[in-house]
Amino acid sequence: MKDTLQLLIINSLESLKENGVIEELPESIRIDHSKDKSQGDFACNIALVLSKQAKCTPRNLAEKIVSNLTVSDKVDRVEIAGPGFINFFLSHESNTSVIENIIDEGEGYGSSNVGNGKRVLLEFVSANPTGPLHVGHGRGAAYGATVSNLLRAVGFEVNNEYYVNDAGRQMDILATSVYLRYIGTEKFPDNGYKGDYIKSISDQLSGIDKVDILPNVKASSDDSNDIERYMDDLIVSCKMSLGESYKVVFDTAINNILDGIKRDLSGFGVEYQKWFLEQSLIDSGLSNKTIKTLQDSECIYEKEGALWFRTTDFGDEKDRVVVRENGNHTYFASDIAYHLEKLERGYDKIINIWGADHHGYIARVKASISALGHDPDKLEVLLVQFANLYRKGKKVSMSTRSGSFVTLKELCDEVGNDAARFFYILRKSEQHMDFDLDLAKSKTNENPVFYIQYAHARICSVLKQASEKFADSSAYDLSLLSNDYEVSLIKSLNRYKGVVQSSALNYEPHVLAYYLRELAGNFHSYYNGSEFLVDDSALRASRLLLISSVRQVISNGLKLLGVVAPESM
C-alpha cells in the first residue's frame, strides 16, 4: 500500500517539476502510518521536505501536490493538516483486505524477502567456558536468537555461531581449579574459580594421582601484588606434576562446562549452527599464518620482545600486542584470525553481538579487517548493555571466579522461558536495564508476555466455542466491521509487516514486542466492548474472521520472539 501511495506522489511531483514548481525530485519519499486516526491511515511529509526548493510554504506546496494526485479507488480522501502533512484516508475495503491476506498466508504472514537471500553470520553469547551461563549472558542470548529469527523472517540466510575460547590462560586456571578441588586442598587461591560447579566436575575425575602441587610454587599467595603470578606458578606446577593426566583434567573441565552451556541455551530456545573452537585456529595454523601475512605487509613491528600490530594506521587509539614476550599469542591474535576466517567463508554481512564492556575492541578488530584487505563495514558490532540485577532492592554483584551469580537456568526455572525471553528483549539493547529478580519471580502475572498470551488464549477459546455452537458459515462481509474497536484493530493489523521489517533491519526486537502488546490491548478492548457470537451470521462470521487474523498475527509475532502462543493457560 505504501508503494501505491508513493507512486501517486511521485507522479504528482513529476508533473510539478514540468511546471517548474520544483527543481529536483527527492531521493526517497517517506510514507508513514499515521498515529492518530484523525490523521487518516498514512501520512506523507514530502511537502515539508521540499518547501525550501519550491520557495513556498509547506501547506501551499502540499495543496499543489494534492491537486495533481490521480484518483485511486483505494483512497477515499486526502487531507492537508498541521504544518503541511498530506494525510491519506484509505477506503474501508483496502484496509480490511489485510484480514484475508493474513488468513490466506497463515504462519507465513509477515515474512518477506527484503533480505534477498543475503548470507549473514551472527555470532552471539560466546561466553568463556569457565562456568555456567548467568543471567547477564541471558540478555545476549535472547537478543541474538530473536535478531536471528527476525532476519530470517525478512529473507536473510542466517547462521548462528558461538565462538568458544577454549585456549589460553583462563582455561588453565579452570583446569587447575578443578584439580585443586580434586585433591581437596585447604589453601584454595582467591583468584581460582570457586563456584560449586568446580567441585562437581572434580567429583567426576577418577584414577588420577592426588599430588599436592602447592609446595612447588615460588610466588607467595599472601602478596596481593603477586597473586596472578602465584596462579601462573600453580598452573605450571599442576602441568608438571600431572604430565599426561593434565589433559584429562583439562578436557573434563571444559567438556562439562561446554555441555552445560549447550544444554542451557538449547533449553532457552537458542540454537546454533556452529560452535567455533579457538583452539582450531591454532591447530590449523591459521593463527600463525595470519600473523605472518601481517608481518609480510609490514603491519607488525617488534618492541620490547613482543610483536605489535600497527592498528593505529587503521584508526585505533594505540597499537596492540599480538605475540607476547613469552611467545604466546594474545586473545586478539586469535580474534584477527577468526574474523579473517569468517570473511573468507563468504558472508555478505558479519554481525557480532558483544557485551558493552567489549566496545573497546571494535576499533582494533575493524583495523585488522582493513589491514588484511577486507571491507571493515562488513562487520557490524551490536553492543548489549549490562543488566543490573536487583534482589530485595539491592544490586547483586556477579563474578564467575568468585562463584557468586544467578545462572540463566535458575532464572528460567523460576520465571519460565517465555517471561525470561520476553523480558530480556523488551528493552532496547543499548539501554541499561534493571532486572528485578523479585519482580520477575513474585509478580509474573504482571509481565506483559502473559497479557499477550492471554489474548491469544482468549481468541482460541472463542473460536472453539463458535465452532461448537454454530455450523460453518463462510458468508462473511468485511464491510460490517466498522465500529471503533474494529477500525483500530484493523489499523494495527496493517502495521504488522512493516513492524517486522523495521524490527529486523534495525536489530530492534523490542519494537515487535511493543507492537504485540498494543495489538493484544486492542483486542482486549474489543473483547470487552463487542460480542462476537451474535445471532447475525454474517456479522458473526466477519468478527470471527477478524479475531482469527489477530490470533494468527499474535502467534506469528510471538514465535519470532521465541515465546509460546498457548491455546489455553
Place this chain on the structure above:
RNA sequence: GCGCUCGUAGCUCAAUUGGAUAGAGUACUCGGCUACGAACCGAGCGGUUGCAGGUUCGACUCCUGCCGAGCGCGCCA
C-alpha cells in the same frame, strides 16, 4: 584524564529513526463480571525529555559545552 553507551512521569521503559497534542506498564484514586476466560476493560492522577546554548518549517532524536551513571583505556580473556 581520554574514549564508548546512556540520562524521558514516583518506579521500569517506549516514542514510526528529524515530524503533528511525548506514550505504555506499574503505583495511587474511582467504576465495570447472569455475554464469548476479570491473567481483562473504562476513567482519573502523574512531564521544563539532566542543565545551557546552537542547527531548521519542526529537536526526546542532530552539533557544542557542562552535570550525573555504567563500561572500557594490560604483553588478561
